[in-house]
Structures are given as C-alpha cells and as structure tokens.
Amino acid sequence: MKSMADNTLAFKKVSLGLVRTRLVTTRLVKAASFAVVACVLALAQSSPQIHLPQANLPEVHLDADGLTPRPIEELTGTTIARHYALAWRDLAMALESGQAGGLGEEFVGFAKDHLMKRITEQNQTGMHVRIVDHGHHLKAVFYSTDGSAMQLLDQAQLEVQTFDGNKLLDTQNVPHEYMVLMTPGADRWYVRDLEEVSAKPF
C-alpha cells in the first residue's frame, strides 16, 4: 500500500517536472521566434541590399492648359496621371529586378518592345539599374480629336544608378526629359512610346 503511494507521488513529481520543462521549452521557442523576427526586420531596415516593392507611386503632375486640338476631360487627366505613375513604378521595378512580367500592365507597342529587349539584355550581361524617382512634371501637348492618342512631355527628376552585379558603376542625377505617346485601352491609358530627348524647359 505504501509502495503504491510512493509510486503515485513519484509519478506526480515526474509529471510536474515534465510540465515545467514544456513551459520552459515553449517560452524559449517564443523568445527565439521573436528574436528571429526582430533580426529580419532590423536587417530589412538597415541593409541597402534589400528593397521591398515600392507601394507608393512616383509623384506625377499633369498640366494640360491650352491643349489642342481637343481639350482634356478632368477624368481623363486623372486617369492619365495615375497610369503614367504606375508605368514608371513598373518600369523602375522591372529595370532593377530584371523581371519584365509587369510591364504589359502599362506599356504597349514600341515602349513595351524596347523595355522588354533592354531587360533581356541587362539580364544577359548581369547588369541592373536602380531608379530613385523624385517626380514627373507632365505637359500635355497634343490630344487627337477622336481621343485616340495623346502626346506629352515629361520633365523627370531621376537618380539613375547603374550596377554590374553588386558593383555600382555609375550614378546619374540630372534632369531627364521624355517625349511620351499614350493611347487609350479598354480601361486605362497605355504608354505607347517613351523617348528621352534633350532636357530643356518647356
């Protein structure tokens, strides 16, 4: 009878020990997980090599005063500015990541063909380009009467960094000016031609 009581006591002690061990283990795992998450977040903030996808669009200001031969509707102006900003976000991401998949959302025609070719050749040579976009001043200069094409001039403030692998080759931080042709699609305005020209004020 006594030995049975001893056995029960011993069993209780063992069970209590096991519970304590499990508690300690759980706390240790929790602490370790917290430390890992904290480290990853700290790395993401401090390391210049990690770039999270840009959620914010570059700033685009559209000026359509005196547009000929057709004036612009307010909604069209808003749509154009938004899709032009989306186009530059996609362009910057594609040139940096070497992935051209997202370009079809905002680019068509020559503009898309040129960018696709450039990204393919960038990947072949191991190069990539990082664009720090400080904003665009768009001036609409031609809007066809049937609404099928709009020509715009873009004065962009861009910092362009060229890399070979991880080695920074060059940084250009000068004003850029682009001649842009945009055409409407089913639900958006596409960039059809994007041609950099000599930068001069308009």
Place this chain on the structure above:
Amino acid sequence: MQRTAHHDFARCKRLAAFVLLCVLPAWARAAEVHVPAVVEAGQAFSIPVQGSGQATFYLVGPDHVVKRTVSLGSDLQIQSSDVRTAGRYQVILCDASSSCTSATFEVKAAQPAHLSFFLHPSRVPVSTRDSIDAAAFVFDQYFNLILTPAAVDFRITPASGAGFSREVSTRRGVAWMRMDSTPHEGRVQVTAALDNVEEARVIQQVAAEACGLRMKAVASGSMVTLETDPVRDCSGNALPDGTVVSFTKVDKAGKSTVDTPIKKGIARVQFGVDGRAQISVACGVVLGNEVVVNGKL
C-alpha cells in the same frame, strides 16, 4: 632664421600635398572616354579611348545593353545596330583597377520613313465646318518619332470636283489640320505625304440634314396617303435610304406619330383620319410643311 626655415619647410610640405592631391586622381583615371553629343540613329561611329591595358566597356541605351572587354588606347567601334533607338545612351568604361568613367550621348531620329496617319471621322456630312481632322506622326526607319520640324502635305481628292492640298509643319513629330467637308457626297481621299513617304485614308461624305422638306396628301375616304418630295440636303444631295422621316397626326382621336424610312429617295405613309386632322412632317431636326385634311389642304 631657424624659425623661417622651419616655416618654409612646412609651406613646401603643404604645397607638395596639394600637388599630390591634384595629380593623383588624374593619374588614377587611366581610361578617358569622349563621346559625340548627338548621333543619328543607325549610324556607326567610334569612341577614342586613352590609357593602356584592358577595360570593361558598357553601353546602356533605351533598348540595348552591351558589355565587353576592350583594349585601351584604341578606338571603340559602335555598330549601327547598337544605336537604332532614339534616346539617351550611357557609356561606362571601367579599367583594371575598377575605376570607372562615364559619358552620355543622345541618339536622334534619322530621316522620315513612315507616317502614322489618322483621319477622323470615317463618315461626315457634306459642307460641315471644321468637321474633318487629320493628324500625321512622322517616324524614321526604326520607328523613332522625328522631333525636328518637317513639312507634311495633306492632299485632298474628292469624288467630284477639283482636289486641293494643304501643307502643315510638324511640331514635336506631329502635323495636324482641320478642314470643312466638301459640298458633294461620296468618297474623299486624303493623303499625307512627306518626301517619298505617302499614306492615304478615305472618308465617306454623306448628305447633310434635309433641306426644304415637303409632303403632299392624297385623301381617299377615311384614309389619307402622305408622300414626301425627294428628300435632299441644301446642296442637293439625296438623303440615303433608311433615313427616318416622322409624320405626326393630330385629330379627334388624339396625337399619333409614324416613323418611316426613306425608300428610293422618298418617304410614304398612310393614316386613318377621324374628322379634321392636322399632319406635320419632320426629318431629324428639320421640320417640313403641315397639311390639314378632311376639309382643306
């Protein structure tokens, strides 16, 4: 005396340090690169590079990226296929010590080779002011938009009557003009031409609104048959068959309207009338004459 000598020595040291600071970077920049400011699209050219040894050459353009090892001290050959797309190109030269120099140049469009021509609308009423718009985009053989001004000739050839032309200079690669439609219905061809490049579009001119719309009534018992004269616009062009003409009758039974299409140039309808009836005719926004039946016309 000793103090002056010490002072001079210190000055010499500072001067030597300054000279070293000025000379060292220039000496370290072994690979100099000089590029032309502007190049025509598709034109091969060469870039002279100074220095000695091997270097890595990079060319980054709007649609083209080149990376190759080159020997310094000789000219770098840029092929015509490297500079077909207009825009800004970046040249980077990195020598064996990983010191890089860069330069940029601009590629401008070549001679006109393509016209992208829009003519709007596809159908237009005759003799309508500022109703036809033509816009032409001028491209070179590589489909770069040509931004330097060029004269585009718009040639208008109507189905009947004399043709005419209008010359418009491009502005940022686009030439556009607006014109009135001519007085006669039919096919009008508009051709945009620049040097040896031509692009033609066709527009269909149709009769404008009816003009001098008239009908006559023939009563027969309680029925009346209404028939218009041939329906024409103010230039004498017949309105096309299918154009709707509306006849409206007001009598004791109330108001009723019958829409009927023009067939073989005229519109015809038959009404039952109850006593005295007043009937009017309209085509689009144009009102015709009125008739009163069962009494006097």
